[in-house]
Amino acid sequence: MLKKWILMLFSVSVILSVITEDSTVISSSSPASSSFWFNSLVGDQTFTFSANQSLEFDFYRNSCPNAEKIIGSTLLQLYNNESTVAPALVRLLFHDCFIMGCDASVLLNSTNGVEAEKDVIPNQSLKGFDVVDKIKSSVESVCPGVVSCSDILVLAARDSVVLSGGPFYPVPTGRRDSLISYPQIAIMELPAPTDDLSVILAKFLHRNFNEQETVSLLGTHSIGVVHCNFLTERMSNFNGTGQPDPSIEPEFLKVMRRKCENNSNSEFIDMKSDGAPETGFGSHFYQSLIRNKSILPSDQQLMSVEKTASWVRAYAANNFLFIKDFSKAMIKLSNNGVLTGLVMGQIRVNCSSTL
Ligand SMILES: *[C@@H]1O[C@H](CO)[C@@H](O)[C@H](O)[C@H]1NC(C)=O
Ligand SMILES: *[C@@H]1O[C@H](CO)[C@@H](O)[C@H](O)[C@H]1NC(C)=O
Ligand SMILES: *[C@@H]1O[C@H](CO)[C@@H](O)[C@H](O)[C@H]1NC(C)=O
Ligand SMILES: *[C@@H]1O[C@H](CO)[C@@H](O)[C@H](O)[C@H]1NC(C)=O
Ligand SMILES: *[C@@H]1O[C@H](CO)[C@@H](O)[C@H](O)[C@H]1NC(C)=O
Ligand SMILES: *[C@@H]1O[C@H](CO)[C@@H](O)[C@H](O)[C@H]1NC(C)=O
Ligand SMILES: *[C@@H]1O[C@H](CO)[C@@H](O)[C@H](O)[C@H]1NC(C)=O
Ligand SMILES: *[C@@H]1O[C@H](CO)[C@@H](O)[C@H](O)[C@H]1NC(C)=O
Numbered sequence: 001m002l003k004k005w006i007l008m009l010f011s012v013s014v015i016l017s018v019i020t021e022d023s024t025v026i027s028s029s030s031p032a033s034s035s036f037w038f039n040s041l042v043g044d045q046t047f048t049f050s051a052n053q054s055l056e057f058d059f060y061r062n063s064c065p066n067a068e069k070i071i072g073s074t075l076l077q078l079y080n081n082e083s084t085v086a087p088a089l090v091r092l093l094f095h096d097c098f099i100m101g102c103d104a105s106v107l108l109n110s111t112n113g114v115e116a117e118k119d120v121i122p123n124q125s126l127k128g129f130d131v132v133d134k135i136k137s138s139v140e141s142v143c144p145g146v147v148s149c150s151d152i153l154v155l156a157a158r159d160s161v162v163l164s165g166g167p168f169y170p171v172p173t174g175r176r177d178s179l180i181s182y183p184q185i186a187i188m189e190l191p192a193p194t195d196d197l198s199v200i201l202a203k204f205l206h207r208n209f210n211e212q213e214t215v216s217l218l219g220t221h222s223i224g225v226v227h228c229n230f231l232t233e234r235m236s237n238f239n240g241t242g243q244p245d246p247s248i249e250p251e252f253l254k255v256m257r258r259k260c261e262n263n264s265n266s267e268f269i270d271m272k273s274d275g276a277p278e279t280g281f282g283s284h285f286y287q288s289l290i291r292n293k294s295i296l297p298s299d300q301q302l303m304s305v306e307k308t309a310s311w312v313r314a315y316a317a318n319n320f321l322f323i324k325d326f327s328k329a330m331i332k333l334s335n336n337g338v339l340t341g342l343v344m345g346q347i348r349v350n351c352s353s354t355l
Contacts, residue, residue, distance in 0.1 A: 054340045059151070059174035064143035068173075071155045074138040078131055079163050086160035087224030087271075088128035093157035094220075094333065095126060096150070098207060099186045101337020103178035104149035106186075107132060107351040116181035121190065125227065129352065132156065136351050149351035150175035154334045161330070164223045165280030169327035175338045176345030179354050193230065197301035197308070207336065209329065215302060215311040216325040217333065222285035225268040226295050228260035234297050235260065247300045249292035256295070269295050286316035 060067040078085050096106040099117060107129060110116040118126070132149065135156055139147045151173045162168050191200045204214040235256055238245040244253055259269050271285070278284040285299075289312050294300035302308040315322035339345035346355055 055172035055174045055335065055338060057170065057172050059172065060143070060147055064139070064146045067139055067143065067147045067151075068155055070138050070142060071135055071152055072159050074135045075131075075156050075159050076163070078134060079160070083163075084225065085128060085131045086164045087220070088126075089131060089153070089157045089160045090220050091224070092126055092128045092132070093153055094217075095121070095186075095190065096153055097333045097336045098190060100178070100182045101339070102150050102154055102175055102334055103337070103339050103345060104153060104175075104348065104351060105178040105181045107149055107153070108178075108181040108354065109352045110181075111353070115183045117183050117186040118181070120183040120187050132351050140349065145347055145349060148175050148345075148347050149177050150338070152351070158330070158334070161220075161281060165282060166223075167323045167327050169331055171331060171334045174340055176340060177348045177351075177354075178339060178345055191298070193296050193298045195298060197298070197304060200298060200301075201308070209332070211307050212311050212325065213329040213332070215308050216315065216322060216329045218299060218302070219283070219285055219315065219322060219326050220281075221271055221296065221299055222283075223281050224271050226271065227265050228263055228267040228269065229265050231256060231260060231269070231295070232263050238297070245297055245300070247292055247297075247303075252291075252293040271295060283315050283319040283322045286312045286322070290316055 058068070075085070075089075092106060093102070095117070096102055096104060099105060106117050106126070108116045108118070110119050118129075132153055135152055136147075136149060139152065154171055154175065155173070158169060158171055189203060189206065191203045195203070201211060201214060204210075204217075209217065233239075234245045234248070235253065236242075236244060248256070256269060260267050272279050288294055289300060289303055292300065292303075302312050315325070348354060
């Protein structure tokens with residue numbers, strides 16, 4: 001445990017020292033310029049907003065000084081009751097930030113029959129909307145109309161990583177919430193678990209994430225569960241062949257089949273169920289890939305080409321490298337395409353509807 005903390009603190013101070021040259025400040029509450037992180041995001045149409053960012057560390061220090069504490073403590077209560085809220089929030093953040101930036105567009109309900117992002121990705125079984133709503137109402141009860149849903153999601157996902165045993169990484173705040181949802185972009189541009197690796201890498205590259213960053217972000221697949229009905233094809237009729245996916249290690253295929261004997265949605269495989277000694281967030285995910293014991297077919301494909309397999313091996317061998325690269329990639333993801341200032345977006349009161 002102590003070792004994990006030291007690793008965590010070290011990786012954070014590496015990141016922060018780039019920004020502030022003050023490696024002793026490791027909480028996310030240090031006001032500092034975050035422009036460094038945005039430079040790499042400019043230059044792609046998708047990131048138009050990021051050129052005009054004005055995110056700051058502890059943006060709410062005057063308007064809602066306890067915002068980050070309230071988010072953390074409400075999340076902790078929900079997590080203590082049901083630990084799957086943590087992977088759910090990380091996944092929700094990914095879906096939000098990947099489509100037109102971290103603007104809480106994924107949280108919007110459809111209105112007047114117009115579809116929302118939520119409606120067009122039913123097969124991705126996103127969860128955690130109720131968790132965001134609960135956190136938002138805790139914050140609203142103290143500072144009504146001040147803290148955006150997009151910041152709440154970014155901070156709750158960051159704290160979820162820590163609760164799952166992963167690193168703390170600093171994220172600036174000051175995001176505003178979108179006025180619209182982007183269902184068509186979500187259909188076309190979100191990576192699907194059934195996509196070929198080449199398609200997945202192209203979709204990440206379109207968001208300015210290279211192979212190394214993509215492999216490190218997929219490390220979030222070290223936590224959470226996969227419902228068996230997503231795995232039926234992989235276990236019995238892979239890619240229309242009538243056979244299981246040949247890349248599954250045979251003993252592990254038996255384990256998967258046993259856990260999914262009824263092929264039902266109420267059965268699931270825990271992401272750490274391959275007999276790995278470690279649990280929780282960590283590089284054991286990459287070790288499973290090397291042993292051909294990945295649960296998702298899209299993950300196992302990372303071993304099929306050298307440009308990704310080399311990073312899988314690097315992270316499997318070096319948890320510190322993984323945590324450092326993962327933290328950087330999560331910061332980049334969390335700062336992607338944000339709405340800031342006074343004219344862009346709004347601060348929603350209910351995360352599922354615009355004002
Ligand atoms: C950023 O804002 C400035 C001033 O409002 C504007 O001229 C410029 O076009 C904006 N850039 C982008 C990429 O939106
Ligand atoms: C605790 O989690 C269960 C689901 O596992 C849920 O039904 C219940 O409402 C939760 N209770 C609280 C107080 O959040
Ligand atoms: C979503 O699930 C439905 C029913 O299970 C299936 O018919 C459809 O092809 C799936 N869509 C995608 C994009 O996977
Ligand atoms: C699935 O089958 C298609 C067509 O037969 C092939 O092009 C594709 O590479 C296969 N995908 C995998 C992951 O084997
Ligand atoms: C599958 O269904 C049977 C009969 O309902 C039940 O006894 C068994 O526990 C189920 N298996 C799993 C892995 O849930
Ligand atoms: C994993 O699968 C690959 C390709 O099918 C094979 O070459 C390799 O020996 C397997 N590794 C293990 C540990 O089973
Ligand atoms: C919005 O949220 C408030 C406070 O949580 C709640 O009282 C109100 O009913 C919600 N409004 C809608 C339209 O859901
Ligand atoms: C959004 O949809 C969910 C689920 O259908 C519902 O519980 C919630 O009240 C809706 N939010 C608003 C603001 O209407």
